[in-house]
Amino acid sequence: MTTPSDDAAKPVPVRVVLPADPLLGHPEQEVVARLWRRRQTATGWLYLVGLPSYRDLEDGGVEAAEYRVWVRAPEHVRPVDGVDYDQVPTEPLPPPPPKSSVREVLGERRPSGWVLAKAREGRGPARGVLHAPDCEEAPHDSPLLDVQRALDAAENPGTRLCTLCGCAQELTPMLRGFDSIDSSDAGPGL
Structure with missing residues (x-):
């Protein structure tokens, strides 16, 4: 609690x-308070308002005081007619x-990790496609995989490895070593 002189x-x-x-059984009520800051x-x-209150004194008496609290506007405050704010x-x-x-220059970063889209199960080894999580072809319900x-x-x-989202360009050097990148993999101008 604070006093007005604070x-x-x-x-x-x-x-x-x-x-x-x-x-x-109390309905919503309005009281006039003091607006200190917005x-x-x-x-x-948010509005810092001072609500009228009382404070106990050490000698057992009571004095008028002010309780300051932040409230949401306009949900909990209304203007007083004729007041300049x-x-x-x-x-x-x-x-x-x-x-x-x-x-x-580079734009926002894509989400980290990769997503494995499993192909239809059938005979032979498990099949799937690895995608970046924001790839249009990536399944949205699959868990994110870390790099390992x-x-x-x-x-x-x-x-x-999906070539549309860059998964192939990111993971191939880690699988085969950076020496496996030739000029056709490196992009234009290299």
Whole structure:
């Protein structure tokens, strides 16, 4: 709890909606409180309001006080007619961090791991295709494989590596060694 002298800002009146209590039969109520500050968050606005309260004194007496709490706006606050809220200290949502130049050039990273799409079961060795998790051909209900499990699956003669999503380009050097990359695998200009 705080007293009005605890803050140098000058509060303005605002209506605060108190919740209903159906067990006690109390309907929703509004009380006039003091608005100290506003803060924008990713999920909406919060208002720091001072609700009238009482405080016990050491000598057994009671004095008026203020209980400050953050409440959601507009769900729990209403304006008071004729009050100017332009002077209330306001903290806007901070701007998002700037994208790095590397991220701007390369784009967002794809999810880590690989996904094994199993082919129809039949005779012969197990068959399947390894994909990046965001590949259009990847099954959405398969678990993500870490690099070791993906390499183990790739060593199976019945497993292919998808060339659409880059799985083949990422895993082939780890399977066969980096010396196995020739100019046709390396891309244009190399």
